[in-house]
Amino acid sequence: MPKINLRERIRQGVFLLDGAMGTELFTRGIEAGTCNDYLNIESPDIVLDIHNAYLQAGSDAVLTNTFGANKYALARHGLADNVVEINTTGAQIARRAAGKDKYVLGDIGPSGDFLEPLGNIKPEELKDVFAKQAKALLEGSVDGFIIESMTALDEIAIAIEAVKSVSSGLPVFASMAYGMGSNGFRTMMGVDVESAISKAVSLGVDAIGFNCGTAMLDDYLVLAKRYVSVTRALEKKRATSCELRVTIFAEPNAGKPELIDGRAVYKVSPENFAAAVEKIHSLGVNIIGGCCGTSPAHIAAVNKKLQISNV
Numbered sequence: 001m002p003k004i005n006l007r008e009r010i011r012q013g014v015f016l017l018d019g020a021m022g023t024e025l026f027t028r029g030i031e032a033g034t035c036n037d038y039l040n041i042e043s044p045d046i047v048l049d050i051h052n053a054y055l056q057a058g059s060d061a062v063l064t065n066t067f068g069a070n071k072y073a074l075a076r077h078g079l080a081d082n083v084v085e086i087n088t089t090g091a092q093i094a095r096r097a098a099g100k101d102k103y104v105l106g107d108i109g110p111s112g113d114f115l116e117p118l119g120n121i122k123p124e125e126l127k128d129v130f131a132k133q134a135k136a137l138l139e140g141s142v143d144g145f146i147i148e149s150m151t152a153l154d155e156i157a158i159a160i161e162a163v164k165s166v167s168s169g170l171p172v173f174a175s176m177a178y179g180m181g182s183n184g185f186r187t188m189m190g191v192d193v194e195s196a197i198s199k200a201v202s203l204g205v206d207a208i209g210f211n212c213g214t215a216m217l218d219d220y221l222v223l224a225k226r227y228v229s230v231t232r233a234l235e236k237k238r239a240t241s242c243e244l245r246v247t248i249f250a251e252p253n254a255g256k257p258e259l260i261d262g263r264a265v266y267k268v269s270p271e272n273f274a275a276a277v278e279k280i281h282s283l284g285v286n287i288i289g290g291c292c293g294t295s296p297a298h299i300a301a302v303n304k305k306l307q308i309s310n311v
């Protein structure tokens with residue numbers, strides 16, 4: 001485990017996450033439709049290689065290759081019984097790459113299904129599923145957890161509660177994916193920034209953020225401004241004698257996806273990505289990474305731009 005605990009570390013200036021896993025797997029010949037999470041078992045060397053590439057690019061933390069490793073998402077690949085194995089191994093691979101000096105965040109993505117009454121999932125059942133994933137990640141030695149790409153308020157709340165119920169007090173980051181519509185930023189399920197932030201903060205997360213989505217690169221800057229102002233206003237309202245400071249994180253895509261040969265392609269160059277991220281950082285967003293379409297070259301460009309000294 002790294003010497004400075006993660007909760008302290010994220011308050012000390014810039015903290016650089018990694019970029020996309022899926023995009024990197026694709027460039028290494030993994031075909032679309034493969035269960036990426038199962039590669040932790042089947043091809044651990046490829047996953048390790050990607051973690052190493054990000055660490056070499058300057059990432060302070062790598063995210064485990066477990067975004068779709070909850071029971072519901074794995075069931076779509078006939079792997080519902082492999083939750084523990086896939087998550088624990090995924091955390092171990094990331095730890096092997098990160099060693100003692102860098103951080104490992106256990107990555108948790110959405111169920112891909114809906115809670116009642118929209119869908120068939122019961123809240124208690126969903127909580128058990130996320131708790132089981134988090135426990136298996138903890139078993140493989142993570143420094144904290146990151147809940148990403150959420151679009152429903154009830155699901156992100158359940159995920160946060162589930163992770164916190166088994167996390168042994170480790171930090172929890174949580175983020176939602178937005179698109180820009182006529183009503184401003186909304187998730188696919190219609191959640192706005194205020195609702196997302198106040199819910200996550202009330203549940204005691206260490207960092208709140210936005211990732212992925214369908215925004216243009218410039219939209220992420222507007223979204224970051226919104227995140228900062230809503231969070232600071234909330235802090236003011238809730239501030240009592242004890243300090244309440246929530247760290248904000250951003251993991252933009254490399255631009256808006258374009259569909260080419262049935263595949264989403266992201267075209268923003270590392271330099272343009274880094275320039276946008278620098279603006280986001282200047283607003284007070286200290287935890288930065290990349291989502292879809294970002295590569296080690298994007299992270300290296302951000303690292304250079306922000307002149308992060310890797311202590």
Ligand SMILES: [Zn+2]
Nearest residue numbers: 212213291292
């Ligand atoms: Zn993404």
